[in-house]
Amino acid sequence: MRLISLLGLPFVAALASAAAVPFKGCQHKVKESIHGPPRGWSKHTSAPKHHMLELKIALPQPKFPELEQHLWEVSDPSHSRYGAHLSKEETDALMAPHPESLDIVNEWLASYGLAEESLLRSSANDWVTIRVPVSLAEQMLDTTYSVYKHAETGESIVRTTSYSLPEILHDHVDLIQPTTMFARFKAFKSTLHWTNQAQAPVLSTSSGTITGPAGNQVDASCNSSITISCLKQLYNSVAYNTSATNGNKMGLTAYLDQYANNMDLQQFFQLENPSAYGSNYTFVSVNGGLNNQSYAAAGVEANLDTQFGFGLTWPTPGTFYSTAGEPPFDPDYFTPTDTNEPYSYWLDYVLSQPSLPQTISTSYGDDEQTVPFTYADRVCAGMAALGARGVSILFSSGDSGVGDGDPNPATQMCHSNDGLNVTKFLPAFPASCPYVTAVGATVNIPETAVSFSGGGFSNYFVRPAYQEVAVLEYLTKLAPGTYEGLYAPEGRAYPDVSAQGVNFSVVYQGQTIPVDGTSCSSPTFASFVSMLNDARLTAFKSPLGFLNPFLYSAGYSALNDITMGHNPGCGTEGFNATTGWDPVSGFGTPNFEKLLALVLSLP
Ligand SMILES: *[C@@H]1O[C@H](CO)[C@@H](O)[C@H](O)[C@H]1NC(C)=O
Ligand SMILES: *[C@@H]1O[C@H](CO)[C@@H](O)[C@H](O)[C@H]1NC(C)=O
Ligand SMILES: *[C@@H]1O[C@H](CO)[C@@H](O)[C@H](O)[C@H]1NC(C)=O
C-alpha cells in the first residue's frame, strides 16, 4: 500500500550521470523568502563553507485532505467512526508523496552526487534528509547562508532569508529547512521569583480548607503553592486510581538539552507522591538526544514535566522523549555542527513507531511568525497524523499573553515580520495549530486566568469548524473595532483549555523551587486526559485521540469556566476571560469526575 523507499540503486546510480542535464539547464526560481530575520536576530558573518547542514526536504502530501477527513470522523463523538483510529501503515499511506515527486527529487539529488544510500527517509517517505556542506547547499538552493546571532541569548545559527529551486521542482517540494527558519522553541516556564529568593521554602504551611473549583473542600495552601495533591483536589480526581497494566501510557517531550534529573524526581516523589517513590519511566532518545544525569545538568522544564506529568498519572507507565536540540555553535571558531529543527525530528520518530503513548504533552514553542508557514503547516500536518492515530496532543499556549516571546509586557515590541513591520499580536506555534489542544494558565482560587497566559488567533491557520460556534460567540462580545488590525478574527483561536500555572513546587538540584508558566499547565491538563484515557482503556473503549472536537461539542460542560483575568501584551490589555470560551483560558480547567462520567458515556 505505501511506498517503500526506492531501493532501485542501479537505477538511481544511472541517473546520477544522466540527470545532470535537465536540472543544470533549468532556471532557478525563488521558492521561499522572508523579509529579514525576526526580532532579536542579526547577520553576523558569512557561513563557513565547510559547515555541515542537515537539510530536510519535505515532499508534498497530496492525500492529506483524506487524512484530515479521517481525523475529523474518528475524533467526533457523534460520528459512527468515533474512536476508529488509524494504524501507522494507514497514516503513512495518507502522508506519502506522489511517486512522481519522489522520482524527480531523487533525480535532482542524484545530479549532485547524492545517491539513495546517503539519504535518510521518514517512514511515509514525505521527508528526505541530506547532510551537505554549506558550499553545496548554496549551489543546490542558489542562495548564500550567513551566521545569524541572537541579541539576548548569543545563540548562533546558519540561515538564509531566501532560497531557490529549479522551476520543475517547485510542485514536488513543499519546503527545505534549515533555510529561512529562525524559531527557537523556548521552554514556556519561568522561575523568576526563585532567583530572587533562592532557597525560600515553598511548601506552604497554611492550614484549613477552602472551596475549590469543583465545589469540594481543598487544602488552603493550594491557593498559593501547587503540589500533586493540590491538583488532584482542585480538579476532583482524589478518588481515582490509574492502572499500571491496561496499556495506557503518558508521554512527555524535551528539547534543547533539557535533562530530567532522576534524583530530583525521586526526592519529589518522596515529598509529593510517596507511593511513586522508586518508580521510573522509559527514556527515549530521538536524533541523539542525551540524558545527562549530572545534578548540574538538570533542567527546570524537564524536571517540572516529569515530576508533575508522571507524578499525577502514576502508576501509568511514562515515556520521556529527549530530542537533541541545536547544539551551541560558535561561528568564531568555525565549529562544524548541525543546526536543525527539532520538531520534525521528533515527528519523524514518533510517526515511525507502531505504538504510541495515548497522551503526549509538550511545553515548548515560539512566535508563529518565526516559523515559516510552509514548515508550520507540515509540523501541524504531523500533529493531525498523530491525532488520527489516536494520540491526544497537548501544547502549552505560551507565556507572553497576546504579545511576543518577551515575557515582560512593558518591553514587548510585537512587530510583524512580513515586511510591513506593523504592530500585531503574535500568536505562538505549535499552540496555534488546529490539530493540537492548547493549554493556557490559571492562578489562585477562585481560579483566574494568569496575565501571561498565551492566547489569541493564528495568522497562519483558519478557524477549524469545531470551534466556529464558540469563537464567534466570543467575538460578538467584543466591542466593534476592538483591536482591529492587531489580530486575525478568522484565525484558529487558542487556547482550548487551561490549568493552574503558578507556583508549582518543583524539585530542582535538591531544592524545592516555585515554577510558573503554561509549561506547568500543559502537563497538568494532559495528566487528567491521561487518566481519562486510562478509564476508557479499562472499560475496553478506544483512547480519546484528538480532543478538540469532543471538547468543543460536549467536553466543555465538564470544565470549570474561568471568567476572571486577561492577558496583556503589545501595549494592550489583551483579551478578557469571559463566560464560555475565551482566548485567555479557553473553556477552562478540568473537573475530572464530570469528565470521567462524560467520556465513559461515549462509544
Ligand atoms: C507564590 O509563592 C510565593 C512564596 O514562594 C508567594 O509569595 C506568592 O504570593 C505566591 N503567588 C501566588 C500567586 O500565590
Ligand atoms: C485507590 O488506591 C488507594 C491506595 O491503594 C486505596 O486506598 C483506594 O481504595 C483506591 N481507590 C479506589 C477507588 O480503588
Ligand atoms: C530511571 O531512568 C533513567 C532514564 O532511563 C535512568 O537514567 C535512571 O538511571 C533510572 N533510575 C533508576 C533508579 O532506575
Ligand SMILES: *[C@@H]1O[C@H](CO)[C@@H](O)[C@H](O)[C@H]1NC(C)=O
Ligand atoms: C553532563 O553535564 C555536566 C554539567 O553540565 C557536564 O559537565 C558534563 O560534561 C555533561 N556530561 C556529558 C556526558 O555531556
Ligand SMILES: *[C@@H]1O[C@H](CO)[C@@H](O)[C@H](O)[C@H]1NC(C)=O
Ligand atoms: C520596525 O519599526 C520599529 C519602530 O516602529 C523599529 O524600531 C524597527 O527597527 C523596525 N524594524 C524593521 C525590521 O524595520
Ligand SMILES: *[C@@H]1O[C@H](CO)[C@@H](O)[C@H](O)[C@H]1NC(C)=O
Ligand atoms: C486566594 O488568594 C487570592 C490572592 O491572594 C485571594 O484574593 C483569594 O481570596 C484567596 N482565595 C481564598 C478562597 O481564600
Ligand SMILES: *[C@@H]1O[C@H](CO)[C@@H](O)[C@H](O)[C@H]1NC(C)=O
Ligand atoms: C475587558 O473588560 C474590561 C472591563 O470590563 C473592559 O473595559 C474592556 O473593554 C474589555 N476588553 C476587551 C478586549 O473585551
